[in-house]
Amino acid sequence: MEDHQAQLKNLLIATAKQNASDLHLAVGRRPTLRIDGVLVALQQEPILTPEVAEALIMSMLTPEQQERFHKDHQVDFAFSFEDKARFRVNAFKQRGYCAAALRLIPSQIRSIEELNLPPMLHDFAKLSQGFVLVVGPAGHGKSTALAAVLDEINHTRADHIITIEDPIEYLFTQDRGIISQREVGNDVPTFHSGLRTILRQDPDVVMIGEMRDSISISTAMTAAETGHLVFSTLHTNSASQTIDRIIDSFPAEQQGQVISQLASVLVAIVSIRLLPRLSGGRIPAMEIMIVNPAIRNLIRERKVYQTDLVVETSLQEGMISLNRSMANLIRNKEVSMENAELFSTNPSELRILLERA
DSSP states (O other): OHHHHHHHHHHHHHHHHTTOSEEEEOTTSOOEEEETTEEEEOTTSOOOOHHHHHHHHHTTSOHHHHHHHHHHSEEEEEEEETTTEEEEEEEEEETTEEEEEEEEEOSSOOOTTTTTOOTHHHHHTTOSSEEEEEEOSTTSSHHHHHHHHHHHHHHHOOOEEEEEESSOOSOOOOSSSEEEEEEBTTTBSSHHHHHHHGGGGOOSEEEESOOOSHHHHHHHHHHHHTTOEEEEEEOOSSHHHHHHHHHHTSOHHHHHHHHHHHHHHEEEEEEEEEEEOTTSSEEEEEEEEEOOHHHHHHHHTTOGGGHHHHHHTOGGGTOBOHHHHHHHHHHTTSSOHHHHHHHOSOHHHHHHHHHHO
């Protein structure tokens, strides 16, 4: 057992030292890091056998988590390594064997500037109420961007911030604000039970780690409607797709009410992609939709597909399309055209934007 703990320690140190975002443990492969979006096998490590993979993963789990893992064949948890690094972990079964994906969570919460995020995000930290969504694929910095905004609120406002997370990712140090971080499984039995009671805890700001279904979406919108500032994330590709996903997650007979509610509470949707930077590392390209009267009307009239045009033609209001953001990065020689095309939802439009310049 001690040998496996020493091996795990070496793997976690390698993850942090090589500035990797993730560590993957899977039977039949060497432990593998994701560095700047690319998977890199640790050649000095042996190929994992079923016994070693299971021992490494079990050494991270509490007895209760082991019980959940054996029952559900997967478990989400946070794992702290000697107070030096913190990981968000998903342990799971594949082909009958134990496997795990570990996401390294930086110990310091970086600011909006340090993350190369647009200054517009400072405005979200000044809001008193409304619904703000950060969307994009897994591993593209949604939680990191949200943490930067929440930490700015923590340092500038005497507010009560409540988060419901599964598991807790970034650990906040309370400053002007009070921050109550509730973890599913430890502080609250289920995601839904945590959401049900959240408005009784006198919050000013609410952060829901991920909206998983109509219940969490409905709770988020109700909290925003009753005068709170609500942040959350969704795994969607664009602002317009996010609006459609929210509406479609409800039964047809409820959609009219949901559309009305969403049109009144939604403040902004930010969509993030992390692109490989020519100088090394990754840099965000972002779509920012600020919900103005034109977009509110399009939501109410169920013409969500037209919101992309409003975003493209509203630069003066702080909006930007993902393609325009990528085009700016290409012009500034931050990213290559090839990589931008890989991440663009409409590469032909991206080429047209660059030709116009």
